[in-house]
Amino acid sequence: MSKLAEFRQLEKHLAEQLQALETLKDDAGLQKEIEFETKLRALLGEYGYSLPSVINLLDPQARRRAPGFESKSVSRKPRQVKVYKNPHTGEVVETKGGNHKTLKEWKAEFGSNTVESWLAK
DSSP states (O other): OOHHHHHHHHHHHHHHHHHHHHHHHTOHHHHHHHHHHHHHHHHHHHHTOOHHHHHHHHOGGGGTSOSSOOOOOOOOOOOOOEEEEOTTTOOEEEESSSOOHHHHHHHHHHOHHHHHHTBOO
16 A cells, blocks of 8 residues: 555544544533543542542442452363274274374274274273
């Protein structure tokens, strides 16, 4: 993209954002929120409180809660060892997952369903 095209694109984007900003400035809901925040901060300053101290005053449990997620110490149960025995060669493979090199080779050669049937119960 040429510098001139990039400049014009950014200029257009800036004009759109300025238009959105002007629209927001006229919004009655925004004006009420700004007024509320201004009065709240003045009141906090008058009484010498900070936002965290007011939150702690109104909701003492808020500090103990994790913001966004709860930490759970749930561990996965260990995987069971699976034993596959190739009936053609008598070779045995023990694995906890399906990412075993020999097992992958068998599945490529004989098919996944066939190899799964070799699972020792």
